[in-house]
Amino acid sequence: MEWIQQLVNGISLGSIYALIALGYTMVYGIIKLINFAHGDVFMLGAFIGFFAIARWDMHFIPALLMAMILCAVIGVIIERVAYKRLRNATRIAALITAIGVSLLIEYTVIFFRGAAPEAYPTIFENPSFNVFGVQIDTRSIFILTVSIVLMMLLQFIVHRTKIGKAMRAVSHDADAARLMGINVDNTISATFAIGSALAGAAGVIFGIYYTRIDPLMGVLPGLKAFVAAVLGGIGIIPGAMAGGLVLGVVETVVSALGFSLWRDAAAFVILILILILRPAGIFGKNAREKV
Amino acid sequence: MLKVNDIDVYYGNIQALKGLSLEVNEGEIVTLIGANGAGKSTLLKTLSGLLKPKRGSIEYLGSAIDGKAAQSIVKAGISHVPEGRRVFANMTVEENLELGAYLRKDREGIKKDMEHVYELFPRLFERHKQLSGTLSGGEQQMLAMGRALMAKPKLILMDEPSMGLAPLMVKNIFNIIEMVNKEGVTVLLVEQNANMALSVAHRAYVLETGKIVLSGSAKELQESDEVKAAYLGGL
């Protein structure tokens, strides 16, 4: 029975990774950039949610929406200010810039409010309930619900709407997309907006689940979400979801087996194994680099 | 309809077009023939806004379009069927066609035009739910043309539609080019297959190393000794 609880915990953690990984994978798919600052957008989302709930007494849903909208705006600003000029730069230059943006966000936040952590307010009266003898954390169910709704929404946007089709077209062939009359710059910004909004949502639910947030909280989940994206096959949206879930469950299992200090290493071991054995990821097709 | 006036286009430091001028009149099929690297594709990319000319002007229906963004050129009614087809391989045939109509808002019109494309290319209808990456080269060429038609263009730019296709398929494609033209779409056709191109075109230009070296009616060029020697493989 304890295993079912652990599994639920793993899936909850995994869906947070998955939400962050979606932004990584979408951005990588469209401009081939590992957006290191993505983890920090997640952190900002957590703080926005915190202020909304704890200081301005907002309800959970409006707070979540506010974090998502503000993060979307932040994501677009980052893209327009820092990344747009680098479209034709080398991959290394783009990656270094992304690292720079990430550090800038982290330390600007520390500069203004210090590095001290903040405790998220509790929003559920009953911390857990009983299903056939299994204690299930209310927050786990809640995280799962939010994640599933958001992922379904994303699938709808990407496959059914015009902007989603434009995003897929640009990520496949930007010049051909231009010839269709698609505004590539706006499409890239939209991708950042959607990805950042998901990261913002992940930030809020992370805060509710783990209750402790701090300015450097985005670094490790950010890196792990990237691992999840690589695991599922970078650029592939269902891959990011699956990768996130797998990673969350693996980490929880490692902890449950009594190796909690090794938990963080698990993600990187998975990363290196997948890079060596199957660099295109679980869902990816191996493509040779063009000469 | 389209007037290109003395344009220079560069790829980085390399000048690809040198003072090129040409003209396309409404209702015509004009073909541009030339060898690899002559600058044919560069010209089309410049016309559709992917490249910007350094000098010179491009006039379309009386207004300047040089330096405008690709999307406003598509909106003005110029569609480009790119070299190598460039279909969105990870999307279905139908989604590709929908993207062709990306800037249009008239749902009814889009639906009608999609039916029309399926009439022109029944093969595409058979495969409309299939991922376009799984189509054959000829089918992808049809899709690229159909996709361009979905924008309801007045002028269509075609870059090497015969490339890599079996002779029978080439014939099929050129028949459709003529059909599309008869429906009122002006065509600027870039080809290495000079024989085929000259047989459907009204007028033609010969491009060599970024400059127009010959022009005239398709008939004249077909009979010109220089063209025969250089492009038609005859004596």
Added chain:
Amino acid sequence: MKKSKVFWGYAIIALVLYAVVQTLISFGMVNTHYQNMLITMCINVMLAVSLHLVIGVTGQFSIGHAGFLAVGAYISAICTMKLGMPFSMAILAGAVVAMLAGLLVGIPSLRLRGDYLAIATLGFAEIIRIVFLNIDYVGGAAGMQVTHQSTWTYAFVGTAITILIISNFTNSRHGRACIAIREDEIAADAMGINTTYYKVAAFAVGSFFAGVAGAIYAHNFYIIQPTAFGFLKSFDILILVVLGGLGSLSGAVLAAIFLTFVSTYLQAFPETRMIIYSLVLILVMLYRPTGLLGTKEITDLFKFRKKGGTKV
């Protein structure tokens, strides 16, 4: 003949520099604070130059250099503190084990390139850190006590050897092969360069000297902790190479010296330091993506006059 002249020229400059500082120290004219800064400067130069070999010369984008620093630091500390070995032997041991770690990381680099490699190196460095964190023998999260044994002499000699070997390597046949890989790996492969061999060699040599730096680092601060070797440390090293110029050894040295000054003076304001660092990274990439010196060396400025300009 000319080459050896240049070599002796640099050797004399280095000796004079060393002698002057050593004299000042032995007459007590440099206080501990500045001695520390000088040693830190040497450590940073070693790190910058060794990473320069991997990123700048060979074009393999590694952002896990702190991992090798950690290996050098911990292994040398074990040698002196637990095994009672002399410091010089401990430095060598730390460097050799770091080199082995470099070989281990170099092997996946056979298959990865660009940003995938970057992430993999970051992952490796994190794994190394977490391994030390979990070994009680070296103190786990609390860290490990290390006696202060690093002196200006050790630091300077280490730095001089690092620069000497890496610049010789770069200017040799091997270095040219590495540069060819940086410029175009596929073309280099087609030309018959054993790209795998050189990529792994660059990683191994780079890690060796990061290990030397780690040994001197460990014996300069009384205590080493796993948290000191996280990816922030890797980024700290990365910025030295990026700022100096991707592919410029003298650029890396100058950037290391300059940024050591900057961070010493900003020690009391770590947030400000990181904000400045990150802004520098972003601005350099946006406005001068090749770094301040690009692939040029500071000595090219002098050659420029004599030969009337030769471009590499």
